[in-house]
Amino acid sequence: MAAATQRSEWIKVVKSNLNDDTRNGRSDFVREYFRRPVDADDGMTDKGFAFALNLYDNYRKGLHLCLPDVNGWLVNPEHFLGEEWQLGTFEDTMVLATMAIKDPSPVMSLAALARLAPRATTQELVEEIVAGIGDRAAHADVRESIGHLKSGRHRADVVEDVQRAVAAKIHEIRATGFEELKGILRYVMEGRLGPREFVDQFFELSEKCTIRPEIYAQMLINLMNSAKIRPLVKLILLENVDRMPTKVRYQVYATVNALPDMHENFYLKRELAFLLEKEHEPEVPAPPRPAARGSVMSLFD
Numbered sequence: 001m002a003a004a005t006q007r008s009e010w011i012k013v014v015k016s017n018l019n020d021d022t023r024n025g026r027s028d029f030v031r032e033y034f035r036r037p038v039d040a041d042d043g044m045t046d047k048g049f050a051f052a053l054n055l056y057d058n059y060r061k062g063l064h065l066c067l068p069d070v071n072g073w074l075v076n077p078e079h080f081l082g083e084e085w086q087l088g089t090f091e092d093t094m095v096l097a098t099m100a101i102k103d104p105s106p107v108m109s110l111a112a113l114a115r116l117a118p119r120a121t122t123q124e125l126v127e128e129i130v131a132g133i134g135d136r137a138a139h140a141d142v143r144e145s146i147g148h149l150k151s152g153r154h155r156a157d158v159v160e161d162v163q164r165a166v167a168a169k170i171h172e173i174r175a176t177g178f179e180e181l182k183g184i185l186r187y188v189m190e191g192r193l194g195p196r197e198f199v200d201q202f203f204e205l206s207e208k209c210t211i212r213p214e215i216y217a218q219m220l221i222n223l224m225n226s227a228k229i230r231p232l233v234k235l236i237l238l239e240n241v242d243r244m245p246t247k248v249r250y251q252v253y254a255t256v257n258a259l260p261d262m263h264e265n266f267y268l269k270r271e272l273a274f275l276l277e278k279e280h281e282p283e284v285p286a287p288p289r290p291a292a293r294g295s296v297m298s299l300f301d
Helices: 002-018 028-034 046-060 093-102 106-121 124-136 140-151 156-189 195-208 213-225 231-239 246-257 263-279
Strands: none
Touching: 002 046, 028 046, 046 093, 093 106, 093 124, 106 124, 106 140, 106 156, 124 140, 140 156, 156 195, 156 213, 195 231, 213 231, 213 246, 231 246, 231 263, 246 263
16 A cells, blocks of 8 residues: 555646646756766756656656556657657656666656657757666667767757657567566466466556557456456456556456456455445446556766
């Protein structure tokens, strides 16, 4: 419960920063930190710097940005790949650098780098920051992408090539993650993976890949309906519904509610009643249709 409360509070902080506009914020502390001029094109503000430190601290605590929202994921990697999206404090260069270095999800790290890379074409300070990311990034794909940027001297055409490669890599990571999810599902059905280990890995993979909500929901619906999955696995999944997007969560509720009134479903339905009471939801949605078959980067040392 403590972890759920911590995650809930972190979601509020992240949501607030996504909706904040820091583009015209002050940069006094940033200039003092780097001991050099900082202009608007560098994309750094004092507020963004403070959130970057907060984000770094929360990464160290085991929190991340693959968080549930109403219809999907709160921080959507695709939004970092399109200039039409406004990302609030997440637009800040230091926030993007922190994500590229430390985020446990390679999808999120790559998306942050793709957002940041164009600034290095014209801004010397940002170019140094990107070089620092290459020395510290947790994911090999990020380091490799920065290697291409450096060898191409951050030219605009090279940046575009890297952004396209990042989009393709994100798709590949998700496809691999989906295959891994199917693998652990097979292991738990065969008894080669315990219920709690399965649930831990299921959420870890789903979040790391920010699996598409419609696929996520269908997997959970199929899992809850399957007679091959032990009731204990389903119960532990229900105990972790706070990690699911709201729309997905309600589809899971509806699926459990539609299960036959049999002995093996008794505890699932009792848990469902508890969850609905906690959410103050008087009605359960209609069940879904069944599935078809030292540097400028020393801050981060």
